[in-house]
Amino acid sequence: MSGIAVYAGSFDPITNGHVDLVRRSLQVFERVIVAVAFNANKDSAWFTPAERVAMIADTFRPEGGRVVADWPGLKNLHENRDLKPTTDLRAVLKGLLKDHLRIEDKALAGDIFPDSAAAKPMAGLLA
Secondary structure, three states, X not given: OOXXXXXXXXXXXXXXXXXXXXXXXXXXXXXXXXXXXXXXXXXXXXXXHXXXXXXXXXXXHHHOOOEEEOOHHHOOOOOOOOOOOOOOHHHHHHHHHXXXXXXXXXXXXXXXXXXXXXXXXXXXXXX
């Protein structure tokens, strides 16, 4: 088991469904970051973000630190965005277009996604 999963939401409040999903994720990933967000569009918040983080930390204390109840991307923004991207979206789209529509690499790199030769089509996305 390796890797980190990010589960974002307002968690206001955290529900049994949220808890179940995090615990299932721990069967696949080494660590889960529960990204507590504030939704200004909601009419009312039951709990403050700090209270929600505390509830989540208490809920997952038995998991021994494998669940982090916070959104670290907000503290250290990458290029004024949230989290550092790890996959070039063009590679995903190239893979889908190549596998599904049989578009050749030359057309993908030259016509559809110019200047994207470094983003190789991701294989195996379609069954």
